[in-house]
Amino acid sequence: MAxxxxxxxxxxxxxxxxxxRDSSVIVxxxxxxxxxxxxGADDAWGGVLGVTKGLYHEFPGRVLDTPISESAFVGAAIxxxxxxxxxxxxxxxxxxxxxxxxxxxxxxxKFRYMFGGKAVTPVVIRTMYGAGLRAAAQHSQSLYPIFTxxxxxxxxxPSSPYEAKGLLAQAIRDDDPVIFCExxxxxxxxxxxxxxxxxxxxxxxxxxxxxxxVTIVAFGRMVSVAAQAADELAAxxxxxxxxxxxxxxxxxxxSILESVENTGRLxxxxxxxxxxxxxxDVAALVAKEAFGALRAPIEMVTAPHTPVPFSDALEDxxxxxxxxxxxxxxxxxxxxx
Amino acid sequence: xxxxxxxxxxxxKWGLSMQTGKLTEWLVAEGDVITxxxxxxxxxTDKIAGTLESSWAGVLRKFVAEVGDDVPVGxxxxxxxPPEVPDAEIDTLVEQAREEIASGAIEDAGGPVAGSVEVxxxxxxxxxxxxxxxxxxxxxxxxxxxGGDGDSWLFVQEPLSAERTAYTIDLPGHGASTKEVGDGSxxxxxxxxxxxxxxxxxxxxxxxxxxxxxAIVTAVAAxxxxxxxxxxxxxxxxxxxxxNADYLRGFASAGSRRELKPHLTALFADxxxxxxxxxxxxxxxxxxxxxDKALSTLLGTLLAGDAPGIDAATLLEQVTAPLAVVWGRADxxxxxxxxxxxxGRVEVRVLEAAGHMAHMEQPAEVVAEVxxxxxxx
Numbered sequence: 001m002a003x004x005x006x007x008x009x010x011x012x013x014x015x016x017x018x019x020x021r022d023s024s025v026i027v028x029x030x031x032x033x034x035x036x037x038x039x040g041a042d043d044a045w046g047g048v049l050g051v052t053k054g055l056y057h058e059f060p061g062r063v064l065d066t067p068i069s070e071s072a073f074v075g076a077a078i079x080x081x082x083x084x085x086x087x088x089x090x091x092x093x094x095x096x097x098x099x100x101x102x103x104x105x106x107x108x109x110k111f112r113y114m115f116g117g118k119a120v121t122p123v124v125i126r127t128m129y130g131a132g133l134r135a136a137a138q139h140s141q142s143l144y145p146i147f148t149x150x151x152x153x154x155x156x157x158p159s160s161p162y163e164a165k166g167l168l169a170q171a172i173r174d175d176d177p178v179i180f181c182e183x184x185x186x187x188x189x190x191x192x193x194x195x196x197x198x199x200x201x202x203x204x205x206x207x208x209x210x211x212x213x214v215t216i217v218a219f220g221r222m223v224s225v226a227a228q229a230a231d232e233l234a235a236x237x238x239x240x241x242x243x244x245x246x247x248x249x250x251x252x253x254x255s256i257l258e259s260v261e262n263t264g265r266l267x268x269x270x271x272x273x274x275x276x277x278x279x280x281d282v283a284a285l286v287a288k289e290a291f292g293a294l295r296a297p298i299e300m301v302t303a304p305h306t307p308v309p310f311s312d313a314l315e316d317x318x319x320x321x322x323x324x325x326x327x328x329x330x331x332x333x334x335x336x337x
Numbered sequence: 338x339x340x341x342x343x344x345x346x347x348x349x350k351w352g353l354s355m356q357t358g359k360l361t362e363w364l365v366a367e368g369d370v371i372t373x374x375x376x377x378x379x380x381x382t383d384k385i386a387g388t389l390e391s392s393w394a395g396v397l398r399k400f401v402a403e404v405g406d407d408v409p410v411g412x413x414x415x416x417x418x419p420p421e422v423p424d425a426e427i428d429t430l431v432e433q434a435r436e437e438i439a440s441g442a443i444e445d446a447g448g449p450v451a452g453s454v455e456v457x458x459x460x461x462x463x464x465x466x467x468x469x470x471x472x473x474x475x476x477x478x479x480x481x482x483x484g485g486d487g488d489s490w491l492f493v494q495e496p497l498s499a500e501r502t503a504y505t506i507d508l509p510g511h512g513a514s515t516k517e518v519g520d521g522s523x524x525x526x527x528x529x530x531x532x533x534x535x536x537x538x539x540x541x542x543x544x545x546x547x548x549x550x551x552a553i554v555t556a557v558a559a560x561x562x563x564x565x566x567x568x569x570x571x572x573x574x575x576x577x578x579x580x581n582a583d584y585l586r587g588f589a590s591a592g593s594r595r596e597l598k599p600h601l602t603a604l605f606a607d608x609x610x611x612x613x614x615x616x617x618x619x620x621x622x623x624x625x626x627x628x629d630k631a632l633s634t635l636l637g638t639l640l641a642g643d644a645p646g647i648d649a650a651t652l653l654e655q656v657t658a659p660l661a662v663v664w665g666r667a668d669x670x671x672x673x674x675x676x677x678x679x680x681g682r683v684e685v686r687v688l689e690a691a692g693h694m695a696h697m698e699q700p701a702e703v704v705a706e707v708x709x710x711x712x713x714x
Contacts, residue, residue: 166624196516198624204593210613255595 002085003195008187010161011051011126014168015088017197019059022086025172027052027075028064029090029126029298046270047091049128049187061189063065072102078108078177081123086172094129094143094181108154108177120175124168130221130271131319132185140308140315142272144220148281153179154178154202155249160224161191168198173199183221203250211239214329215259217282218244218269222320226269229325238333248278256282257290264295265332269325274302296335298326342422344393346377346415348408350448350700352491355382357409364388369397371417373559374703387492392499393417400426401434409443449494449505455524456532459515460504462507463487463533467498475541475566476502477711480530482548482574483635484588484619486512489547492700497707501543506533509551510631519629521634523575523647527556529584534564545569547696548671552649559652563671567659567710571695571703572668574639575649577675582643584670585694589632594620606667606692650678659714661706665698667690683714 003273005013017060019025028126033056056063066073077087091097097104111119131140147155154176162315164182171178207231209290210224218226223244223337241259245252260266266286268279279300286298301320309315348358362379365371395417399588402414413434415425437443449464452647464487467476477497479490487505497503507514511519519525530553534542543566546554551573558565574580582605591597594616601611601619622628640646653660662685664673670693676685686706691698 162621194621194625197626199626200624201592204595206617207594207613235656 003193004190005161005193006187007158007161007164007182007189007191008050010055010166010191010193011061011182012046012055012164013199014165014172015052015055015192016058018169018172019055020060021197023062024084024147025086025088027055027059027063027081027088028066030066030068030073030092031032031064032056032063047090049090049182049237051126051182051187052090053145055262062118066243067287068094071103075103075107077123078103078121079117081108081177082111082119083119086122086124086128088124089111091125091127093125093139095138095141095144097125097127097146100127104153104177104179109150112176113152120234121177122172122175124171124178124180126168126182128184129181130183130185134190134310134312134315135184136310140218142270142303144179144181144248145270145272145277145281148251148278149276152176153249154247156180156202156247157220158246159206159218159220159244160180161189161193163206163244165193166198167197167202167233167246169197170199172204174202181220186221188317189224200246202247203252205252205255206244206246206247207241208244208253209234209240209242211241211263213239213263214265214267214333215241215243215263216267216316216325216329217256218242219248219278220271222269222271225320225322226325228322229329232322232326233329238329251281253285253289256285260286260290261293264293265302266294267299267325267329267332268321271303273305274300275305277302289308294330299332301325301328319336340418340422340426343398343416343418343426344395345413345430345434346389346391346393346397346417348380348402348412348414349389349495350410350494351382351387352449354488355407355410355448355491357407358382359407360414361386362404362406365397365402365517366643367397367399371395371397374701382491384472388701390496390704392496395516396420396622398424398519399431401431401438407440409441410448412438420668453513454533454536456529456536459509459517459529460511461515461533461536463537464494464505464512465502466494467500467502468576471500471537471539471542474501476504476642477543477545477707478504478506478534478538478539478554479608480506480544480546480554480663481511482546482549482550483507483585483639484511484622485547485550485633486622489694490696492547493704493707496700496704504537504542506530506618506647508553510621510635512600512626516625516631518634520644521631521638523552523556523638525681526553526638527560530554530557531561531564534702540564541566541568543567543707544571545571545707547571548693549574549635549647551575552652555649555656558656558658562655562657564659565656567714568656568661569707569710570660572664572671572693573649575645575647575652577650577671577678578644579672579675580643580645582640583670585639587638590634591623591627597623603669604692604694604696606665606690610698653679653682653693659710661710662686663688663695663703663713665693665695667692668695669693
């Protein structure tokens, strides 16, 4: 367990191990083989994200470079999934998902239900979300809440290299369509990852820190921000329970409620914009199901309701940071009627 | 130049993953005369809390670390020296040691070294610790129980390594070893331990086994008496007729931390020892491909219906090596009543404040019993 690798390497290893394990697993997308101006066959980059590096030569014919048409290759991946393949499509930016909503929302998410359970769609769509890389409004959004609203889709927001590998393996083995959301600022984050294959079940929260005073629920990249805040809070005597739900759909409501029943206080940290996001979803859940346990109003730490700014200074202010989580948590802990 | 009469008490390395330890209590005072074996301090790791036993002797002149300090493995936490060493020299060393810790210059050295060997077509991971070569003194090999791994010996491996090389192994299906376990029989497991001795060219060894590991080392001693210098059994399986089948099945089938956690409290006398970290580490193990199958196959070895599936008592009849047996009074997995099956054979040391994981809850007592067996019983 002592081996440390990056988020990017963890994803690459999960793809490699699953492709070895199951010959129906294929990878498809823009520049999956080459990327950044290199001819595909050279496999110079392993895609724009570097996640598919090495796979093109290791699995001949199973890594497909596609034209720049998201609607076409996502549709093709979904179709292949219904015919027995397990495609992993890479759609670079979650922001571009809009052009394939019909394939995702109306087709992939519905097949199991509209064909009486006889059709399954084991497709994974890997995509990159999040602000912080100066990529401006059309390449920086945190749109996972949109997919979370659609029954029939599973939505994953891995928060560390360990989570990334095990959740991607689970996504590939899962028989339902999975939207797998990778934060673009996390690819170089490192952590301990077992060399062997493993899967992390969907709908099971990870308890990142344990505490009695307040529950902090955080998603994706915000998990490390919340953990940092919890460490700072611990220094001033506030013990926070930090939960990483790992998947927004299914959501581990049981762990969230159990924690709030114990702490009586809730802070939700979500990089998505504040209307109809995971923060509002979790806040509503707790207000409805654990109202009696609450000792203070619920706080939500999110991005503001604006497009992601292009200005460096404004983008830095846009993203929730540990200080904002500390402040919100203190206000909840110190709240008095 | 540091005076050779001055010795540094250092933060131990309990297990491969330990990087730092938090000093939670000093059990001695400055000025106390310390002998080897004395309890010096309580230390918290991210896994579990433990007691640092002295392998030093002399006057504890000065503390370097204070209660609450996080100290890297290998960092100096106190200074021991005879009374005639002047205070000024001690102060200089204390100053120097504090600077080393503050600067992060401590090298993570002296901990267990990991390796792996192929035994019976499986990759078997082991760790070794200690500077006394197996040619000078028969080494000790520590064999964990069902669902555990070599790391469960973290408090035992270090003290035992002072006199001889101390090995831990990960059994097939466990830790970082191959997860495929074949028929999962006691024979296969015992052959793995023997194969490990062969692979490392260890002619003879002192064997220590916990729970299922206790039955395994008993089987090794019965099959190859010439290879076994002594036998120490901690809450061994295969003796008596009581076994907590619900615990074993619950552990094997738990698919989430929520399902697993209630079972883990059954392992300890003090339920607080069943930490989140322990549950997380076990879930990380259980999620590995092949572990479910391994655990369920081995469950078939451990259980016959709701009764024990292993008879180690009969095997022990053939064993003549020096023997020690330790059991926790609060064992909820293999209850201490099972020890009666050994009554005619050996005086079982019962530890009042320990559950099934006696080697984690009362490691100093377990180490003392193992040393007694090593010394001839």
